Amino acid sequence: MTTKKYETYYVPAQSHWPIVGAIALFLIAIGAGSYVSNLNSEEGGGGYILLAGIALVIYMMYGWFSNVINESMSGKYSHQLDNSFRQGMSWFIFSEVMFFAAFFGALFYARTFAVPWLDGAGNNAMTGEVLWPEFTAQWPLLKTPDGTTTTAMGWYGLPLINTILLLTSSITAHFAHIALEKNKRPQLKLWLGITVLLGLVFLYFQVQEYAHGYSEEMQLYLTSGIYGNTFYLLTGFHGMHVTLGTIMLIVMFFRVLKGHFTPDNHFAFQAASWYWHFVDVVWVILFVFVYIL
Template structure:
């Protein structure tokens, strides 16, 4: 094989974006932990640290995306790079699957093992009688050891509306992808824009749902294991919807500038993969957190 038969494989220069991303995640972790730990008192600067981390990761995303777009549009990428990107995105989504699997596992453990055990099931030593004698095993667990009670979030209303919105957005994202493959730019922009709108409405309604839960249902992060699992699962999913919406907006801006062809559009395809993944996770959340 002659040297001209080999494809070039572009290796980018050293970048500061991974360090910026690591710092952003560190601030998010510290800020979120501090914020939750001080929810009762309202003291501390955890909320500000959390917001700083979120702002920094958004800055990192746009900066890193800009570098990758510039490299792609300058013709530095090859079929081998495309394969690397596909493998990288596949592993990233797999890591996200494992991330949510851990939280679903915590929910399963609490509902199917801890709560029945605390109610006396399979406990021959009656330690449950020492820990919480009046405990009644049921789910959702709306009573805390301190004696306070909350309400369970129903599946109807806003959760059902949000489910319809996200499922619809999955179809519109698919139609946008099909339009790109057939080089129908007007339809592509229309379907992609509609997907962004649906995702944004979902996020707004989730904020409204949280406000209703805190103000009228007394359902907070400190509402025992039910409140913990509810906000951890729905909150992290909301973060992923936010990330996916930002990615869709970047794709819309690129499409508006004439980027992508029917044969070369992996960035759009990767965003579509991610958005479908987010939708599937929400369906599982809707079933196991809201309905069952």
């Protein structure tokens, strides 16, 4: 009679990192809300609170992930714990899908229902006459009720270049993953380095795009009505996720240089790859519905 062998499941000691992360997110929420609500005034210190929260998040992530890396490299993790990591990352990406679904839903509602209703569509003939008599349904809305005008951001130029960059980076990330599975370290370093570079170039071009949007020529601001709101919220939050994904890939790159990961044990790299492919897919959807349609 044989006995079934059970794997050990490593349970880490109590950690202070979760409460540090909670405080950091609280500061970010308070700081961001205060900063946005006082964009047109010199009141409040929301920007400083936001920066403090971001700094605390960086500190928390560095400390917490350092602990996880050390535990993994010391051989404390088993196959069962690896499955837990996979489930956790899968649910995290699912939560991110729902996050962007909410913003795309708001865009869909504004374009499909709110804008036509203001022009009297359906049974709302009096709505437009009462709220905005001179309103004409169109998208993007380039004029607000107070007469403020703006300019739509075209899909060509920087947005198209950024789309090509992200799609290319998804391919190079896949090549890096294949090289890791085949234990080809030089190719792994090359393709992963190119992926990181493409991510950094994307972020640089997005900063240039925002500078162009806020120029006197375009006057496309966060306060430029529903179009400005949805444009900067969707592209801005996506840019934040690209920043996070780029940081993850940079960490993976340095770990590769230190000799971490094997063809049979590299879920951290795989998780970063999953996340990068996710932000690429979101950008393609965003490019179509925010820039083109």
